[in-house]
Amino acid sequence: MDHEMNYGSDYKFIPATSIGSGVGMEVLPDVFCHTVQIVNICLVGIxxxxxxxxxxxxxxGSADEIISVTEERFGANSRPKAIILTHGHFDHVGAVIELVKHWDVPVYAHQMEMPFLTGQKSYPEPDPTVEGGLVAKMSPMFPNEPIDLGNNVQPLPSDGTVPYMQEFKWIHTPGHSPGHVSLFREKDRALIVGDAFVTVKQEYLYKVLTQEQEISGPPRYLTTDWEAAKESVMKLEALKPSVAITGHGLPMSGELLESSLGKLVNEFDQIAVPDYGKYVNKNTH
Incomplete structure (x- = not known):
């Protein structure tokens, strides 16, 4: 812990919220999802x-909220065995340094996310010109510089196992970011998606505020590789998940999930890929 961890110089509180903010939901007996403003965290364990x-x-700025939700579910002074990151975008690592300091626990992410988590490389700039609504227009204010967790972050094991999540496997689902992963448990087909797909049109402020449920591809303003994003959705749909907890929007399950995911795969170019934007390759249409 001798390495001084730090966020990028563009790190700041983002004034965005939804009606789901502060609300938690037990999706399965050992999977709890909690919304921090506009993004979901998951606590996995009994x-x-x-x-x-x-x-x-x-x-x-959400560390205190995350600690309090954790203690409410697991008891005073409880701490997780580890923090697993689906990817390193600002809204998925926003409190990670404070949490690591408070809990003294390791962080795991895909090998290809490591440059963004060890201070070496910034993500591509968010694209405010992308087709979409106000959240897309706000995206230039979103932090994209790397954070530096130093030796507190380690790559996920290459064999697909997830530390301290015995029955889950990680699946590489790039497109939204190079080392994006989703977590899948075969026995009940539970899927923690990250942002490989989401259940709210994340670009539109009204839909984010109201959490109107509608399956969509990854958030457009930060997705840079649409071909990879499409392949990732196809890979996840093939798993036939029974329940999906996405990074944004409400969890989805059963027939609604099955039909929505099928539709997303079949109509990915129409539903997910924006009609314009600087990361849109016209060849994908």
């Missing part, structure tokens, strides 16, 4: 045990 992990780390 309540009141010390055996659990945190998936993703919320918005900038």
């Amino acid at each position: 309540p009141k045990t010390g055996d659990f992990v945190l998936v993703d780390a919320g918005m900038p």
Whole structure:
């Protein structure tokens, strides 16, 4: 812990919210989803045990909220075994440094996300010109510089296992970011998606505010590789998940999830890929 961790110089609180903000939901007996402003974190493990992990780390400035939600579910002074990151965008690592300092736990992410988490490389700039609404227009204010977790972050094991999440496997689902992963448990087909697809049109402020449920591709203003994004959605749909907890929007399950994911795969270019924007390759249409 001798390495001084830091956020990028553009790190700041982002004034965005939704009606879901502050609301938690037990999706499965050992999977709890909580919304921090506009993004979801997951606590995976049986309540009141010390055996659990945190998936993703919320918005900038949300550490106190995440700690309090964790203690409410797992008991006072409880701490996860680890923090697993689906990817390193600002709204998924917003409180990670404070949480690592408070809990003294390791962080795991895909090898290809490591440059963005060890201070080496910025993400591409968000694209405010992309087809979409106000959230897309706000995106230039979103932090995209790398954070530096130093030796507190380690690559996920290359064999697909997830530390401290015995029954889950990580699946590489790039497109939204190079090292994006989703987490899947075969026995009940539970899927923690990250942002490979979401259940709210994340570009539109009205839909984000109201959390109107509608399956969509990854948030457009930060997605840079649409061909990879499409392949990732196809890979996840082939798993036939029974329930999906996405990075944005409400969890989706059962027939609605099955039909929505099928439609997203079949109509990906129409539903997910924006008609214009600087990361849109016209060849994908």
